[in-house]
Amino acid sequence: MSTSLLRPTSPFLFPPSLCRGFATEVTHRHPKKPPRPNLHTAVILNRSPILTRTPTPFERAYYAYQTRIQRALHNPFPYEFYFKPGSLLESKFNLEERKRDRKAFGPGFGADHPLAPGAGVSAQDLKKFGRDEDETPAPRVHASDDSGDLKSLDRKGQRNLYLLVKQKTTDAAATVWRFPESEVTTDGELLHESAARDLRGLCGEAMDTWIVGRKPIGLYEIQPPTALPDSVPFPKTCVFFFKGHIMAGQVKPSESVADFAWLTKKEIEKRVDEQYWGGVKDMLSDF
Amino acid sequence: MSAGAVRAAVTAGRSLRPIRKIRKLVHDERGLPIPHVGIVVRDTHLSRLGEHYHNTLADDLLYMTYKHESGPRPPPRNIRLMYDPEDPYVKLRSNPPVGGSQLGRKLAPPTTAENVVHLERIQLHTMAKDALVSRQNLLGPLMALRALSGETEQGGGRRGSTGVQVVRGVKSVGGWVRPGLPLGAKVDLRGTKMYEFLGTLTEFVLPRLREFPGLLLPPASASLQTPAGVAGVVSFGLPPEAMGLFPQIEVNLDAYPKTYGMHIHFITNAKGAGAQERVRQLLSGFQIPFARR
Numbered sequence: 050m051s052t053s054l055l056r057p058t059s060p061f062l063f064p065p066s067l068c069r070g071f072a073t074e075v076t077h078r079h080p081k082k083p084p085r086p087n088l089h090t091a092v093i094l095n096r097s098p099i100l101t102r103t104p105t106p107f108e109r110a111y112y113a114y115q116t117r118i119q120r121a122l123h124n125p126f127p128y129e130f131y132f133k134p135g136s137l138l139e140s141k142f143n144l145e146e147r148k149r150d151r152k153a154f155g156p157g158f159g160a161d162h163p164l165a166p167g168a169g170v171s172a173q174d175l176k177k178f179g180r181d182e183d184e185t186p187a188p189r190v191h192a193s194d195d196s197g198d199l200k201s202l203d204r205k206g207q208r209n210l211y212l213l214v215k216q217k218t219t220d221a222a223a224t225v226w227r228f229p230e231s232e233v234t235t236d237g238e239l240l241h242e243s244a245a246r247d248l249r250g251l252c253g254e255a256m257d258t259w260i261v262g263r264k265p266i267g268l269y270e271i272q273p274p275t276a277l278p279d280s281v282p283f284p285k286t287c288v289f290f291f292k293g294h295i296m297a298g299q300v301k302p303s304e305s306v307a308d309f310a311w312l313t314k315k316e317i318e319k320r321v322d323e324q325y326w327g328g329v330k331d332m333l334s335d336f
Numbered sequence: 337m338s339a340g341a342v343r344a345a346v347t348a349g350r351s352l353r354p355i356r357k358i359r360k361l362v363h364d365e366r367g368l369p370i371p372h373v374g375i376v377v378r379d380t381h382l383s384r385l386g387e388h389y390h391n392t393l394a395d396d397l398l399y400m401t402y403k404h405e406s407g408p409r410p411p412p413r414n415i416r417l418m419y420d421p422e423d424p425y426v427k428l429r430s431n432p433p434v435g436g437s438q439l440g441r442k443l444a445p446p447t448t449a450e451n452v453v454h455l456e457r458i459q460l461h462t463m464a465k466d467a468l469v470s471r472q473n474l475l476g477p478l479m480a481l482r483a484l485s486g487e488t489e490q491g492g493g494r495r496g497s498t499g500v501q502v503v504r505g506v507k508s509v510g511g512w513v514r515p516g517l518p519l520g521a522k523v524d525l526r527g528t529k530m531y532e533f534l535g536t537l538t539e540f541v542l543p544r545l546r547e548f549p550g551l552l553l554p555p556a557s558a559s560l561q562t563p564a565g566v567a568g569v570v571s572f573g574l575p576p577e578a579m580g581l582f583p584q585i586e587v588n589l590d591a592y593p594k595t596y597g598m599h600i601h602f603i604t605n606a607k608g609a610g611a612q613e614r615v616r617q618l619l620s621g622f623q624i625p626f627a628r629r
Contacts, residue, residue, distance in 0.1 A: 097392045101384045108382070116380045124488060130479075131588050209391065262400040292399060294392075334391065 084284040086270075090244040091230035093211055093266070093332060094258060094293045096311060100189055100206035102336070117153050199310035202299065208313045209334040212300065213320060214251060215308035224307045226320040228329070230288060240265060244291040252309070253301030258293050265289035269328035290332055377492030385531035385622060393621040394452050401614050402447045409446070440561030444608030453568070453606045453614045458530050460484065461503070462598040463520035468512070474502065476593045477521045483584045485523045485533065498524060537600075538623045541574070541581045550625030553616075560610065568606030570615045573599050 104112065132139035143160065150159030159165065193201035204210070215224045231247035233240065241263040248258060267290040273283030300309045310320075314333040318326055361369035416434050419426040445451055460481055466473040481500045482488070489499035503520040505513040513519065525533050542548060551572045559565065576595040579585055585592070606614045620626060 095392075098387075101382060102387055104382055112379070112381055115378050118375060119377045119380055119492065122375065122377065122492065124491075130591055261396045262402075264399060264402060264404075266399050292396070294396075334395070336391065 083282050086284050087286045088233040088240070088243075089230055089286055089288040090233055090240055090247055090265075091228040091269075091288050091290050092244050092248045092260065092293045093228050093290055093329075094248065094252075094295055095334075096202055096210040096212075096295050098207050098209060098336075099203075102207050103189070120150065120153050120159065199312065199316075200300075202295070202311060204311065205313060209336060210311040210313060211317060211333060212252070212295070213310050213312050213317055214300075214302065214306045216251070217305050217307070225322070226317075227325060228290065229306075239263070240289050241291060244289075244293075248293065251303055251306050253303065255301045256298035257296040258298075259296065261292040261294065266292050267329070267332045269325070288328075290329070292332075375493050377494070379528050381528070383528040383531045385535050386528065389454065389531075389621075393618065394454070396621065397614070397618060398447065398449060398452045400617055401453065403444075405446055409443075439563055440559075440566055440609075442566065442608050444606075444610055444614075451605065453604050453618045455530060455534075455602060455604055455618065456526070457603050458525045458533055459522060459601040459603060460525070460598050461520065461522040461601065462596050463503070464596065465519075467518055467520070471518055473593075474518055474521065477596050478502070480579060480585060480592060480596055481521050481523045481598075484582055485525055486529060486584075487523050487525065496526075534622055534624075536582060536584075540583055541578055542625065544581050545574075545578055550627035551619075553626055553628050555629060560612065565612045566608055566610075568604045568611040568615055569601055570604075570612060570619060571599060571601045573597060 128134075128139065132142065146160040147165075151161045153159070154161075157163075189206065191201070191203040191206060193204040198204060202210070212229065213226050214229050215226050216230065217224050229248055229251045231243070231250065233243040235243075238246075241260060245260055248256075248260075269288040269290065271286040271288070273285050276282040302309055310316075312320070314330070314335060317333065318330070321329070359372060361371065363369055412433075416431075418431045419429045421427050462477045462481065464474055464477045467477075478500055485500065487497060487499050489497065491497045491499060500521055500523045502518045503522050505515055505517040505519050508514050551570070574597055576597040578597070579592075579595040580589045589595075602615060602619060604611075604615050604618060606612075606618075616626060
């Protein structure tokens with residue numbers, strides 16, 4: 050390079066005060082700064098459990114054991130405080146209590162003991178007085194569980210469900226399963242605003258949703274393909290995830306959404322690609 | 337020879353372990369032995385609201401209350417001389433911080449998954465003014481709180497269970513209260529029973545309460561740096577009409593001499609600046625309504 054030729058060979062040629070004026074050589078080229086990343090936001094829309102979890106066999110055995118201890122040790126029930134003596138309600142309670150104690154301890158103990166306060170009337174008589182209330186609880190399995198309908202919000206009532214959409218990617222006509230995602234376009238748009246807009250735009254207005262807080266709950270970085278040397282590197286893509294809850298309504302997919310499904314964590318793993326799964330799996334609830 | 341060595345020589349021949357006395361078993365009225373085993377009754381069923389907290393609320397509250405901090409917090413500036421902790425003469429003296437305890441201005445601890453705000457207990461508290469006239473007037477509130485909470489002293493063998501307690505006067509107020517005078521009753525609810533009470537409150541009582549707008553929020557101009565604002569407790573009062581709406585009391589409301597109002601305190605682990613707001617976020621997750629004046 051020409052600059053190196055101009056460099057004084059000896060420090061004695063010029064006075065020291067002038068020496069620095071010639072130190073113009075660029076010894077080290079600064080590496081090109083990577084361009085600013087593309088910002089995307091995605092919403093992890095959650096349908097919380099709508100049924101209490103079924104206890105495991107171990108839990109059931111534990112609770113049954115504790116219930117028996119509690120029945121054996123509880124304070125005497127103040128009958129005269131809660132019932133008028135000889136009332137119909139007291140008889141009904143005694144019958145029910147007898148049934149519960151027999152279930153817990155076997156025949157002949159507790160309220161089922163021959164000396165325990167009995168019912169003045171029989172169960173047949175009670176049926177004559179008051180109509181037997183129909184207290185069968187609603188089934189814990191919905192019709193959509195049997196039919197395998199992945200779009201129903203009533204499926205898998207005990208589990209956390211997440212909305213997954215089959216979305217067109219930016220470059221190709223190919224579609225991939227992922228959480229509803231879009232680019233932060235407008236200048237000055239905040240991330241949480243972008244997330245709410247993205248959900249409305251992709252999944253329609255027919256949903257009552259709530260985005261939890263204004264902070265993203267996770268970040269997934271898509272690394273760009275490596276650029277040729279001496280060229281501007283491609284920007285990477287940062288996807289910020291927000292958690293949302295659905296209160297009512299259902300998805301009405303827009304044109305860019307080919308399909309949607311409400312899935313549990315395990316079902317999501319089968320649909321998304323491995324790299325994406327590694328980025329999002331810790332944001333989802335196991336149960 | 338030192339005194340210790342002498343004692344060792346004296347006791348060398350026998351074991352130092354005290355001889356265990358075998359307790360005789362107590363027998364019940366039928367002559368059957370009652371084993372002296374510390375039986376403790378634990379949870380007898382899954383708690384619905386407890387599950388809701390662990391499944392949904394804890395995550396949401398962590399996301400909502402998270403404050404990003406870059407790096408550890410700077411240590412407090414010690415601008416006042418401290419007593420020398422090495423000097424045995426002054427090491428137990430207190431070193432009060434400059435400017436008082438700064439109670440209302442203490443920062444909340446850094447947000448982590450371990451210290452997400454959660455309910456520790458709910459305290460029900462009622463004051464019976466007529467207990468000053470006759471102590472028998474306290475029986476009504478005591479019975480009402482027992483029916484509401486189902487708690488008894490050491491109930492289920494739990495040492496921590498205090499049951500319904502009588503509240504006594506602390507200060508002397510001229511012509512009215514003297515220290516030690518029974519004035520009211522209170523009870524602490526924890527665990528499953530606490531969540532059950534919360535469920536009863538939000539599903540049976542508050543929706544049926546007439547002209548109830550919700551828990552009134554303080555005006556926006558109110559200072560948050562008060563001791564109440566940083567203690568992590570949210571309290572509200574229920575009028576006497578609300579007592580009849582609890583299903584436990586509704587079944588035999590006429591057994592009580594009259595209806596009693598009560599204060600309900602939601603006591604949580606939240607501490608430091610903004611604690612009260614975090615507790616409100618938690619409670620609104622349990623569907624307790626809040627309203628602006």
